Structures are given as C-alpha cells and as structure tokens.
Ligand SMILES: NC(=O)c1ccc[n+]([C@@H]2O[C@H](COP(=O)([O-])OP(=O)(O)OC[C@H]3O[C@@H](n4cnc5c(N)ncnc54)[C@H](O)[C@@H]3O)[C@@H](O)[C@H]2O)c1
C-alpha cells in the first residue's frame with residue numbers, strides 16, 4: 001500500500017520505517033527541514049536501536065520518501081497517519097495544536113478521499129474535533145470530498161520501538177465507516193496479534209487508560225518498596241511473588257526512582273484533566289502521580305542519610321536517560337535529581353552511554369558538574385556511585401575496578417541493578433530500592 005506519515009519523531013519514523021519494511025511505500029512529511037535532510041541521508045536524529053539500519057535499507061529499496069511539503073504527502077496516498085506531538089499544557093491537558101494544524105492543512109489541500117489516522121496520543125473525542133475541522137475547511141473551499149477519521153493508538157516503547165511496532169501485543173482500531181475499516185484491515189493483515197475494532201472514542205480511551213494503568217502499577221510497587229525498606233523485606237521477591245498471578249502479571253513491577261519519559265508523565269496528567277472536565281473524580285491517578293513526584297525527593301534523602309553532608313562531596317552518576325536504550329531525557333528522573341543534588345552542594349560526575357549530549361544542552365559542564373567519557377572515569381575519587389538508569393553496560397561493570405577508583409566504595413542504586421549480597425561481598429556498602 002501507499003501511506004503517508006506526518007511527523008518524523010519516535011512514533012512517526014518508527015511507523016514509517018516499519019510499514020516500509022513490510023513492503024509498503026511510505027512518504028514522511030516532517031516540518032523541520034534539517035530533520036528531513038538528515039533522514040534523507042539515512043541518519044536517525046535520535047538513538048533508537050535498529051531503526052537506522054532499517055531506514056537505510058528502505059531508502060535504498062525506494063520504499064521511503066521524505067518531504068516538508070504536506071501537499072506532496074497528500075498527493076502520494078489516501079492514508080494519512082498523524083504522528084505529531086501532543087505535549088502537556090500548563091493546566092495538565094494535552095496541547096492538540098499540532099494535530100489541529102495537520103487536520104486543517106489537510107482539509108485545505110486535499111483533492112480526493114483521505115483516511116486520517118490518529119496515531120498520536122490524544123484525549124477522548126479528539127476524532128470528533130478533527131472531523132469538525134476538516135468539514136469546516138472543506139465547506140469553506142466549496143468542496144464535497146469524502147474522508148474518514150480513525151483512531152489507531154501506538155503502544156511502542158522507546159528503546160524497543162521497532163520490535164514493539166512489528167510484534168505488538170494488540171492493535172486497536174477505532175473506526176466509524178466500513179470503508180475505513182477495510183483499509184485498516186488490509187494494512188494490518190500480516191500482523192499476528194489480536195486486532196480490536198472499536199468506536200473511535202473507546203480506542204482513544206484504551207491508550208490513555210493503558211498508560212495510566214502501567215504508571216499506577218509502578219507507583220504501587222514503589223510504595224511497596226518503601227514498606228519493604230521499613231520492615232526488611234525484598235521488593236524484588238514481593239513483585240515476583242505477586243507477578244506469577246496471571247491476573248497481576250510480572251511486567252512493570254520494577255521498583256525504582258520513578259517513571260519518566262515523554263509519555264507517562266504527560267499522559268497521566270492529560271487523563272486526570274480529561275476525567276475532571278467530564279465530572280469524573282479520578283483522584284486515584286493524582287495519587288499515582290504524587291507518589292512518583294516524591295521518588296526523587298526520597299532518593300536524595302537516602303543519599304543524604306548515607307553520606308551525611310553532601311557539601312563538596314564528589315558523587316558519580318550512572319544513567320541520565322529516562323530508561324535504557326534511548327538518548328531521550330524528557331521527564332527523566334535525572335532531571336529532578338541532578339538539581340536537588342547540586343543544591344545540596346554535591347559535585348557531580350555524570351555518565352550515560354547515549355544521553356549526555358542531550359543532558360549537556362540543559363546542564364553544560366561547570367564548576368560542580370562534569371561529564372565523564374566512560375563509566376570508570378565517572379567514579380574516580382567519588383564518595384558514592386548513584387545509579388539512575390539500568391543500562392546493561394552498568395550491569396556488566398567490573399566492580400572491583402570501580403571499587404579501586406572510588407574514594408569510598410558506596411553504591412546507592414535507584415534501579416536495583418545489582419544483587420546486594422554479591423556487591424556487599426565485593427566490599428561495597430550497597431543501598432537499593434526496597435531491598436534489605
Ligand atoms: N515516544 C513514544 O514512545 C510514543 C509512543 C506512543 C505514542 N506516542 C505519542 O505519539 C505522538 C508523537 O510522539 P513522539 O515522541 O514521536 O513525538 P516527537 O516530538 O518525537 O515527534 C513529533 C514530530 O512531529 C513533527 N511535526 C509537528 N507538527 C508537524 C506538522 N504540522 N507537519 C509535519 N511534522 C510536524 C515535529 O517536528 C516532530 O519531528 C505523541 O502524541 C505521543 O504521546 C509516543
């Protein structure tokens with residue numbers, strides 16, 4: 001099939017590259033000219049494992065095209081995936097201006113039937129606003145053209161985006177017309193997972209309800225971790241014991257310094273606001289969010305209780321991205337923790353395998369903050385090693401070497417990447433999250 005994808009971010013680019021990989025011809029419309037240029041050269045402007053290789057391959061096979069011109073995209077195909085950003089507004093609601101712009105400009109430029117596919121995460125009933133906008137502008141142009149709006153939320157995770165896209169747990173499609181349903185069925189015919197057809201409002205809700213539920217699971221286990229610390233139990237085993245119950249499941253029960261990223265924080269706030277706007281008191285989610293906000297504060301308290309004063313102490317930090325295998329630092333716990341530690345007077349030596357360039361844009365090297373070229377340089381002379389992200393590289397670190405390099409062999413691990421007994425056996429003082 002021929003497809004058009006608007007927005008070449010994590011979701012748009014992954015969608016485009018994966019559909020091209022499956023044999024479709026895909027035109028990507030991205031408004032930033034420099035991004036389009038980079039992509040045409042076969043380079044992905046962010047770090048996502050496997051994506052660049054697939055981009056190059058599909059460019060050379062002539063199945064992927066990039067443009068800044070929406071008209072070119074609309075002339076190319078009838079199926080238009082909206083993959084633009086839906087960031088958070090100050091009141092917590094989702095800023096839908098990028099989605100509105102795509103709907104409006106499409107209506108101004110389309111000359112034949114179009115199927116607009118909402119892939120961005122949007123509040124319930126956004127499909128109605130898209131529909132109304134397109135109808136208004138078509139009417140203004142005196143055009144009678146058919147179109148459909150479909151909700152097809154994306155569930156991929158950064159760091160495993162390609163695999164998540166190609167092998168999803170499920171595909172959700174909210175349609176109103178038979179024509180739209182047939183196009184979507186054809187598009188996803190080779191996928192082996194369950195495909196759930198719903199009305200668009202239900203489909204839009206499935207996305208927000210899923211993300212909020214996952215965030216709730218993490219906040220829940222984080223509270224259990226706090227209790228474990230008080231009573232000397234091990235949250236990892238509590239999670240395992242709970243997780244074997246199929247009704248609970250083992251995923252997303254890793255305790256730590258809290259959830260971050262470009263999705264959970266903004267989506268949970270948008271869901272709370274949406275519920276409020278409809279007169280539904282979803283204060284459960286407000287608590288989930290509050291628990292998460294407290295994680296960083298509690299972690300700094302822990303660092304202080306271990307080291308006493310942090311003033312002029314050198315602390316090594318491993319991990320800045322909000323999760324491993326990405327260079328994305330949007331709403332990463334590190335962004336909350338670093339300023340708090342600096343305020344306590346600590347000197348930080350930061351290291352991350354991929355996210356340092358992004359972090360440097362917000363925190364340039366200075367008197368009390370520096371970046372290390374590798375994980376071992378970061379720990380040289382440090383009074384403690386703080387772990388913020390569970391990169392595999394850290395799990396494989398030569399801890400004897402780390403111990404030699406540090407001023408004091410203390411590890412305060414925000415992600416439980418080590419087995420306490422083993423690390424203590426090597427002579428470290430070790431503090432995890434919710435572990436004895
Ligand atoms: N990042 C994820 O893991 C993920 C997963 C599932 C869903 N989502 C949702 O998908 C949406 C996109 O997220 P993202 O992380 O890919 O965002 P992003 O910010 O990485 O990418 C959005 C892209 O759209 C471009 N854009 C904006 N307006 C445009 C326009 N009018 N024409 C052409 N291009 C335009 C921007 O320049 C940018 O490159 C959001 O709603 C997000 O909540 C994200």
Ligand SMILES: O=c1ccn([C@@H]2O[C@H](COP(=O)(O)OP(=O)(O)O[C@H]3O[C@H](CO)[C@@H](O)[C@H](O)[C@H]3O)[C@@H](O)[C@H]2O)c(=O)[nH]1
Nearest residue numbers: 154155156157158252253254256258259260261263322323
């Ligand atoms: O047991 C866990 C699992 C995750 N996290 C944290 O939760 C955050 C989000 O992680 P993850 O969900 O793996 O990454 P995202 O790329 O943000 O993906 C989420 O957000 C996307 C955007 O909506 C959705 O598409 C995905 O399904 C959803 O998992 C990260 O900070 C993780 O460190 C934990 O603390 N404990």
